[in-house]
Amino acid sequence: MPNDTVQLLQLTDCHVFSNPSANLLGFPCDQSYLDILEFITPDITACHALLVTGDISQNYTTESYEFFFENISRFNKPVYVTAGNHDERNKLKHVAAQYPLIHLSGTMLGKWRLLPVNTAIPGKVHGEVGDLNALESALEKNHTETQNHILLTMHHPPVKCGSQWLDGINCRNADAFWEVVQSFPEVKLVVCGHIHQALDVVQHKVRVIATPSTCIQFLPQSDDFALDAPHPGARKITLLPDGHIATSVKRLTDKGYPQDASQKGY
Ligand SMILES: [Fe+2]
Numbered sequence: 654m655p656n657d658t659v660q661l662l663q664l665t666d667c668h669v670f671s672n673p674s675a676n677l678l679g680f681p682c683d684q685s686y687l688d689i690l691e692f693i694t695p696d697i698t699a700c701h702a703l704l705v706t707g708d709i710s711q712n713y714t715t716e717s718y719e720f721f722f723e724n725i726s727r728f729n730k731p732v733y734v735t736a737g738n739h740d741e742r743n744k745l746k747h748v749a750a751q752y753p754l755i756h757l758s759g760t761m762l763g764k765w766r767l768l769p770v771n772t773a774i775p776g777k778v779h780g781e782v783g784d785l786n787a788l789e790s791a792l793e794k795n796h797t798e799t800q801n802h803i804l805l806t807m808h809h810p811p812v813k814c815g816s817q818w819l820d821g822i823n824c825r826n827a828d829a830f831w832e833v834v835q836s837f838p839e840v841k842l843v844v845c846g847h848i849h850q851a852l853d854v855v856q857h858k859v860r861v862i863a864t865p866s867t868c869i870q871f872l873p874q875s876d877d878f879a880l881d882a883p884h885p886g887a888r889k890i891t892l893l894p895d896g897h898i899a900t901s902v903k904r905l906t907d908k909g910y911p912q913d914a915s916q917k918g919y
Contacts, residue, residue: 655894657764657894658763659701659702659763659765660700661891661892662696662704663706663888664706664864665846666708666846666847666849666868667708668708669720670682670710670717671714671716672712675711677919678916682867682869685867685905687724689886689905690725690728692903693887696889702730702733704733704806704890705732706808706847707739710741711739713740718744718745718748722751722752726752726754730754733759735771736808737847738774738777738780738809740773764894767806768788768791768792769805770806772807779809779823779824780847782807782824785826785833788830788833792833792836792837793837795837796837803837804892806843807843808846810823811827811831812827814863814873815874816848816875819871823847831857841859841898842860842861843862844890845861849865865884865887866885866886867885868885878916883909883910885905886902888902
């Protein structure tokens with residue numbers, strides 16, 4: 654692979670508590686987060702950076718962010734974070750500021766520019782790109798100055814995943830988002846969370862991927878809320894300097910995590 658190939662790992666929707674006895678629908682989120690970190694340790698060691706695409710905390714506490722950042726920081730890799738609807742932005746920012754390798758802003762990765770796009774609206778489960786003008790300005794600046802490939806990270810996917818209940822709480826101004834993005838062919842990849850399942854589609858010539866949660870999974874193509882097998886995961890993403898992308902999902906399938914599949918929501 655070329656020297657300036659970039660290796661990334663994405664973790665998303667961890668919903669941690671900083672309380673080992675707490676659970677989400679019976680699922681031990683703190684334990685599965687630690688298990689995933691252990692499972693992908695060789696991949697983290699080999700990667701350039703980690704992407705975290707929101708829903709870090711399930712209980713919105715300072716302690717949950719400390720637990721999350723403390724454990725991910727021990728790998729000494731930069732971590733680029735986008736907030737989700739299950740995040741308390743002020744606490745997230747406050748705790749993140751105590752860790753020099755945790756970033757809430759974008760960066761350059763080889764020939765790629767990473768731009769985080771906030772879609773979380775305080776108090777709402779659905780999302781919306783909050784500042785399309787800022788996104789357009791950042792894309793315009795890249796276009797006129799460098800024309801690097803662009804990777805956007807955002808919690809709520811700007812595409813449908815085929816589950817009615819999830820498509821009702823995705824990014825509501827996706828059409829306006831695409832109208833902006835389509836003017837910039839440098840945008841090659843959008844990396845999302847929120848839907849607790851793997852997705853890999855192309856929309857308006859842009860690859861859009863979502864990733865299993867590190868805790869509960871939602872059943873793909875289900876019109877109503879339903880849990881899938883308790884197999885948490887993470888995603889490897891390889892960005893080549895010519896704009897090509899390679900990606901794969903890794904899952905933990907042998908832990909036998911408990912979960913209460915009779916629940917009708919979360
Ligand atoms: Fe989530």
